[in-house]
Structure formats: structure tokens, C-alpha cells
Amino acid sequence: MPSLMTLLVYALAGTGMGLLAMRTGIPAAPLAGALIGAAIVSMSGRIEVAEWPPGTRTALQIGIGTVIGTGLTRTSLEQLQHLWKPAVLITLTLVMTGLVVGLWTSRLFGVDPLITLLGAAPGGISGMSLVGEDYGVGAAVAALHAVRLITVLLVLPLVVKLLTPLGLGNS
Structure with a gap:
């Protein structure tokens, strides 16, 4: 499967489970749901391991830091x-x-x-x-x-x- 399709599958699995988890009412449900969704896809072995484009981790770190920072x-x-x-x-x-x-x-x-x-x-x-x-x-x-x-x-x-x-x- 091409790299872009692989990332799309992971993103859809994470988004789907994140949205589904929101119905549980547990704190940070979208995070936990997305984690579980992407992990299920990854652990299934049917899809190759996601290789995120260069700079993605840096962008995520900046995004996470910004979200946390705005809460202060x-x-x-x-x-x-x-x-x-x-x-x-x-x-x-x-x-x-x-x-x-x-x-x-x-x-x-x-x-x-x-x-x-x-x-x-x-x-x-x-x-x-x-x-x-x-x-x-x-x-x-x-x-x-x-x-x-x-x-x-x-x-x-x-x-x-x-x-x-x-x-x-x-x-």
C-alpha cells in the first residue's frame, strides 16, 4: 500500500475510534480512542507501519505544546x-x-x-x-x-x- 494511503488508513482509524470514544464520557476519550484505533490497525499486521513525513513529529510537538500552553x-x-x-x-x-x-x-x-x-x-x-x-x-x-x-x-x-x-x- 502506498505511503499516503497507509497514513490515511491510520488517520481514519484514529479519527473513527476517537469520535466513537467521545460517546463514553471518559476524560480524554478522543485521545484514548484515537490511540486504540491506530494501534489496532498497526498491530493487525495487515497495513505497513506508518512512516510520517519529515517534520510531522516537530509539528505535532508544537501543536501539543500550543494546546497545553493555551490552557495555562x-x-x-x-x-x-x-x-x-x-x-x-x-x-x-x-x-x-x-x-x-x-x-x-x-x-x-x-x-x-x-x-x-x-x-x-x-x-x-x-x-x-x-x-x-x-x-x-x-x-x-x-x-x-x-x-x-x-x-x-x-x-x-x-x-x-x-x-x-x-x-x-x-x-
């Missing part, structure tokens, strides 16, 4: 004045935990420490996969983050719903 508003800065201590504690805890879990997992299962360290890092799937890609382990890092992301997106909203009647979130 003056209100975010005002909230950070009150939340900087929890932000520092959460960040340090997640980074340290990611390092410990990544190294421990590498040793326990004999997996390349680079993969487990990036796979256990607290970043999002897109960012960490792109970092992994720079080191030549993007697919493995994406797989670890995909499992984490899908699990968190399915489990955490349920936990929040169960804990909300107990008075959490009403501060």
Missing part, C-alpha cells in the same frame, strides 16, 4: 500562587517514584532501563513517546504509557465518582 491562563497563575507547595511535592514525588519504579521494573523483568524509566515517567503519552522516539525506544515507551493512560482514564473517574459522595472535592 492568568487564572492558572493565580491558582499556582496557592498551589505551588502541592505542585512541588507532587512533582518531586512522581519523578522520584517514576525513577524507583522504572529501575526496579528494569531489574525485575530484565527490560532496558531506558524503556522502563521513560515508561514510568509521569509525563503524558505524547510527550514521553516523543522523548522515547529521540532515544530510539518510542514504540515501547508508547506501549507502557498507553496501558497506564487507558487504565487511569477508566479507573480514576470511577474512583472519583465513588469518593465524591464522601465529601471529597467539596473544599
Whole structure:
């Protein structure tokens, strides 16, 4: 199959599953759905691996950074004045935990420490996969983050719903 057709199949699979996932109401459903749709096509083995045109990853990184950046508003800065201590504690805890879990997992299962360290890092799937890609382990890092992301997106909203009647979130 020609390269452009291959990319179109992946784009249609990702778009279709992303739109379908939106009906679930889970947070970041389009992202999770698109990930699953493209992964199903890729793992089927019936379509060649997508080779994106040069500059695509850079454009995606700029796009993702822009989307995240637009979410940081003056209100975010005002909230950070009150939340900087929890932000520092959460960040340090997640980074340290990611390092410990990544190294421990590498040793326990004999997996390349680079993969487990990036796979256990607290970043999002897109960012960490792109970092992994720079080191030549993007697919493995994406797989670890995909499992984490899908699990968190399915489990955490349920936990929040169960804990909300107990008075959490009403501060």
C-alpha cells in the first residue's frame, strides 16, 4: 500500500475510534480512542507501519505544546500562587517514584532501563513517546504509557465518582 494511503488508513482509524470514544464520557476519550484505533490497525499486521513525513513529529510537538500552553491562563497563575507547595511535592514525588519504579521494573523483568524509566515517567503519552522516539525506544515507551493512560482514564473517574459522595472535592 502506498505511503499516503497507509497514513490515511491510520488517520481514519484514529479519527473513527476517537469520535466513537467521545460517546463514553471518559476524560480524554478522543485521545484514548484515537490511540486504540491506530494501534489496532498497526498491530493487525495487515497495513505497513506508518512512516510520517519529515517534520510531522516537530509539528505535532508544537501543536501539543500550543494546546497545553493555551490552557495555562492568568487564572492558572493565580491558582499556582496557592498551589505551588502541592505542585512541588507532587512533582518531586512522581519523578522520584517514576525513577524507583522504572529501575526496579528494569531489574525485575530484565527490560532496558531506558524503556522502563521513560515508561514510568509521569509525563503524558505524547510527550514521553516523543522523548522515547529521540532515544530510539518510542514504540515501547508508547506501549507502557498507553496501558497506564487507558487504565487511569477508566479507573480514576470511577474512583472519583465513588469518593465524591464522601465529601471529597467539596473544599
